Amino acid sequence: MIGTAVTGLITAADEAETPNPLLPETYDIVWSLVIVVVLAFFFLKYALPKIQAVLDERTELVEGGLAKAETVQAEAEAALVEYQKQLQDARTEAARIREEARGEASAIVAESRTRAQAEAARIVENAQRQIDAERQQASVQLRSEVGTLATELASKIVGESLEDEARRSRVVERFLDDLEASTTAADAGKGN
Amino acid sequence: METALSSLATILPLAADDSSFHAPSLADFFPPAVLFEGTPFEINRVMIVRFIATAALIIVMTVVAKRAKLVPGRGQVVIEMVMNFARKGIADEILGEKLGKKYAPVITTILFSIFFLNITGVVPFLNIAGTSVIGLPLIFALWVFALYLIDAVRSLGVGGFLKGQLFPPGVPKFVYIVLTPVEFLQVFLLRPATLTIRLFANMMAGHLLLALCFSATSFLFFHAAGGLKPLGVVTLAGGFAFYLLEVFVAALQAYVFAILTAVYLQMALEPEH
Numbered sequence A: 001m002i003g004t005a006v007t008g009l010i011t012a013a014d015e016a017e018t019p020n021p022l023l024p025e026t027y028d029i030v031w032s033l034v035i036v037v038v039l040a041f042f043f044l045k046y047a048l049p050k051i052q053a054v055l056d057e058r059t060e061l062v063e064g065g066l067a068k069a070e071t072v073q074a075e076a077e078a079a080l081v082e083y084q085k086q087l088q089d090a091r092t093e094a095a096r097i098r099e100e101a102r103g104e105a106s107a108i109v110a111e112s113r114t115r116a117q118a119e120a121a122r123i124v125e126n127a128q129r130q131i132d133a134e135r136q137q138a139s140v141q142l143r144s145e146v147g148t149l150a151t152e153l154a155s156k157i158v159g160e161s162l163e164d165e166a167r168r169s170r171v172v173e174r175f176l177d178d179l180e181a182s183t184t185a186a187d188a189g190k191g192n
Numbered sequence B: 001m002e003t004a005l006s007s008l009a010t011i012l013p014l015a016a017d018d019s020s021f022h023a024p025s026l027a028d029f030f031p032p033a034v035l036f037e038g039t040p041f042e043i044n045r046v047m048i049v050r051f052i053a054t055a056a057l058i059i060v061m062t063v064v065a066k067r068a069k070l071v072p073g074r075g076q077v078v079i080e081m082v083m084n085f086a087r088k089g090i091a092d093e094i095l096g097e098k099l100g101k102k103y104a105p106v107i108t109t110i111l112f113s114i115f116f117l118n119i120t121g122v123v124p125f126l127n128i129a130g131t132s133v134i135g136l137p138l139i140f141a142l143w144v145f146a147l148y149l150i151d152a153v154r155s156l157g158v159g160g161f162l163k164g165q166l167f168p169p170g171v172p173k174f175v176y177i178v179l180t181p182v183e184f185l186q187v188f189l190l191r192p193a194t195l196t197i198r199l200f201a202n203m204m205a206g207h208l209l210l211a212l213c214f215s216a217t218s219f220l221f222f223h224a225a226g227g228l229k230p231l232g233v234v235t236l237a238g239g240f241a242f243y244l245l246e247v248f249v250a251a252l253q254a255y256v257f258a259i260l261t262a263v264y265l266q267m268a269l270e271p272e273h
Helices: A002-016 A026-162 A165-190 B002-011 B045-067 B074-122 B135-166 B173-222 B231-269
Strands: B033-035
Touching: A026 A165, A026 B045, A026 B074, A026 B135, B045 B074, B074 B135, B074 B173, B074 B231, B135 B173, B135 B231, B173 B231
Parallel strands: none
Antiparallel strands: none
16 A cells, blocks of 8 residues: 555656746746746836826926925015014104104294284284374474463453563463473383 | 555556546646647647736736826735835835935736736646646746846846855955855856746645645545545645645745846955955
């Protein structure tokens, strides 16, 4: 039985006639070469460059996006600085305008005060002048009336003694001069 | 004793009838020709699996490349993640920024291609890795070999390249008696050979493991004697575990190949480090 088994084993080995697996058959080499050349060309000339191009594009896009974000950020910061500067300028301007307005207002007040004082002075002066004129007129009128009244009074007192024209005139003149002198003396006495 | 032996005999791949156990063998990797038998263009099952993986990879990458958008879809995100990993995690990490940028496309190509050709080992109905027959790993390894030889000679000159590789600085002169032949073997034979064998042996072993587990399960469930049937559960569980392991190995071996490509390029181009 064992003998048969061994014989069978040997026969099986003989029948198989398997080549040495370490020695490649010609067809094996030929087809392997074809496969490797085809795969190498396909990968190196087509597939890898094409996929790599997409990978590179993606990297570029991501980097480009980051750079763009940075630029936008910088621009935003610059705009913020600009706005703050403008705001500051506007505030300064407003303060300046307020200051000016305040100055102008006080100038206007001062001016109107001056004008009012001048007006008041003018009114006072006018009044004074009118008073003077009226007093002058009153004085002139008074002089003639006082003359007449005095003459009449004197005529009544003295009577016929003063019929003479020349004498009457002399007496009146002298009386008026005395009267004027006393009036001037009274004015001077008032402290004018 | 006799019965035990006879049941053992039924487990072993001795008889030719359907009820026997088909152990996976090296013949799996050299299936009968489908087309052009005996010519250098012979096409068998493994070649067809490779064509399918290649076509699938080209279709996936074309769709992603054609629809590539700035805001990626789900598929594009996955592809971009792998590309990013190859570029940053492998190329830049090992070769530095400048060389990394130059070689990232090659490393990315190798990572994607080997992964797709590996993963067919766990795709139902394909069931064998395109890289489990030595030709394909060998061509990938020769590509890397040619790349580092040619680029190193181009940038350092033949003398500079050989001096950097065979007489590494910083060791006493007499050490070169031993070191130089070893380094020679390393640069001109061992690096490409280990790249090839590591990949192909891993994928081959993976296929054998999976095939063994699943064919044993099938045999134990449907053809074994009643008492042996429960063992099928064990082999099925083992097969499932190995399946997950193989998914991981498919990715890991692609990563290992890609990272070693970067390492070998770095060692050839910057021998002073």
